[in-house]
Amino acid sequence: MSGVRLDHAGPAQPGDVLIRSAHALDPRAALDAPADLLIRDGEVAELGAPGALEAPDGAELVDGEGLIAVPAFVDPHVHLRTPGREDEEDIDSGTRAAAAGGFCAILAMPNTSPVVDTAPVLQSLRERARAEARIPTGFLAAITRGQRGEELTEMAELADAGAVGFTDDGLPVVRAGVLRQALQYQRLADRVLALHEEDPSLSGAGVMHEGEVSALLGLTGIPSVSESTTIARDAAIARYEGGRIHVQHVSAAESVDAVERAKGDGVRITAEVTPHHLCLSDDSVRSLDANVKMNPPLRSEEDRRALVDALRSGTLDCVATDHAPHAREEKEQPFEVAPMGVTGLETAFAVLHTRLVLPGLVDLPTLVMRMTAGGEAFGLPAPKLAPGCEANVCLIDPEAEWEVGEAGYESRSANCAFAGQRLTGRVRMTVAGGHVAYRERSFAIGAV
């Protein structure tokens, strides 16, 4: 895929940074040792032994002692709610939240109002991103006009206008024939189709995972097969057409099996998984708190374990937050009427570090791999801590403890599924697209 580009507002002047004596960790660069890391002119200029590098004139000196420097993360699934619901999130607040979560690039979904289904809408968004985005931001366009699942958008023109990929996310492409046409047309548009996999005839009016908890609560369930059968269908069509698909927010064990089978069959398929599906189960829904309501829903504990295994093995290629901000008054409603979706940019790393890395379920290098791989499916290179590469660095304090929401959120919305939980591991600083995009407020830095 050629010509995939992200947009952001560059700094007035790029600042050079020397991170001294952090533990540098980048599996792609075979890096796992204490080091000095010099960022100059927007690039990783040099890596050296701890204390070996000198800060150039005017560079910030960051004491990295006790911190871990990793390539910053890439989130292929974010709802920036712009245009249309800027009260919930805008490009500035959404990218600020992303930077605070250690992300150096995000991809925004097109289910806005209006839907991003024409080149002018896409171009106006890219312009706004060049003015407002704190970190490089890409935009996906819709597969079908108005996301109605009927006619294809002008995918070739949208690709020329800078669409990073195509998706009807929020909704599945219900008709197999329409998906087939999109996969045929992919030969012209040359962009990945990211698919929200759900069979509405099975999910119906469901609001949570179908199982014991939904039976107890009297809530209509969404069975796992709603997702897994659609993945199997779409993988078969992609195989037939030689197309390339990316499965969004995999939630169920059966779906992991479907992805694994498709990969075994040689289908060009990648898949993402969210921190909330990796760390929470439908047991959380007993609270009837609308902040654990999303689509696909939190599934059973067995499903959750299968997702963790698949993240470790790589059957699930990357982590995506599906950051979905909602206004407070929309979530302060009974569970059945509250909208689907939870925020996740600011908590993704800390949640996965606390729930998966610290208990030994996934090692840190693997987590870093999966959190940086989100752009690869869309033809974006993964960030790398190597001289000459664009500077995309996340500085982490692995021992910092904090409570989610204690100091509010960078996001304009607060509908976080992990609100109030104590986490271990905190992003102290994010360098994205060559410049410092985030510094934790309490994090002391000194200029030389």
Added chain:
Amino acid sequence: MISKDLVSVDDLGRADIERILDRAESFAEVSGREIKKVPTLRGRTIVNLFYEASTRTSSSFELAAKRLSADVVNIKSVGSSVDKGESLKDTVQTLSAYDPAAIVIRSPHAGAAGLVARWSAASVINAGDGKHEHPTQALLDVYTLRRRLGALEGVKIWIVGDVLHSRVARSGVLAFSRMGCSVTVCGPPTLIPRGVEALGCDVRWSLDGIEEANVIYALRMQNERMTGSFVPSLREYAARYQIDGRRLAPGQLLMHPGPVNRGVELAGEVVDSPQALIVQQVESGVVVRMAVLYELLTGGGPDTGSRFARDTAAGEPQPA
């Protein structure tokens, strides 16, 4: 053990249920008198907030509150600010300005009562939240059955019909099994929720074996369920699941939460038979709801952690 609200049967232990039933018995005695009022809640306000049509539940809550001498405000969704798009939270905050002692809420949505309980200092009583729970219905069912049978330990109850859409069934399974009954739910597989065994009941798809039941509890089959293809036709449903004179064995008791669809879930002849407790269930509604209000609102001083935890001997109702 609950402290302030009655949102779910799960909030109640067996002793709590028995305390409420005993209290209801004492109110039943008052109900037999010419003047049925007691002054217990004089000067206190109870709000009935009904977001769904209801006849028997809303009227029995109203009557229960009035017999305890409370002031009652009834709010129905039709014609209220709710119709003007006011959110549940704003409505509750507005009502809180009246400083109600209790808010009784019926909502088409699961968890609504729990939310109101979180937002309000008043005691909140769930009068039905979506398909989730209807705890006072379960309490009056247990009360009715206990009056008839004396003890409930080991009693076999079959709940028959549309369990999927029934808050009565969910609260009923919890309450009956807490009282030592063994509960079986029975109905077409499309109307039995997957995983319902987790409530603590057995599941059957047909009436075969129903002769073992001491009590048959038939659920209302709602006409609107026909549109969703849950059953192919009412005729087929009635043929397989209707309780009629042939299927109701001598000695079995019959219950139903009302209103009955004669000719669908129940044949007319069993509705009117002496084995049916349907009228007694309605009668129990008032005294059981009086007991719930009493236990929640007069249960103890501010230092009592749980209002159900206190000694029942204190504060016997006095005739007015």
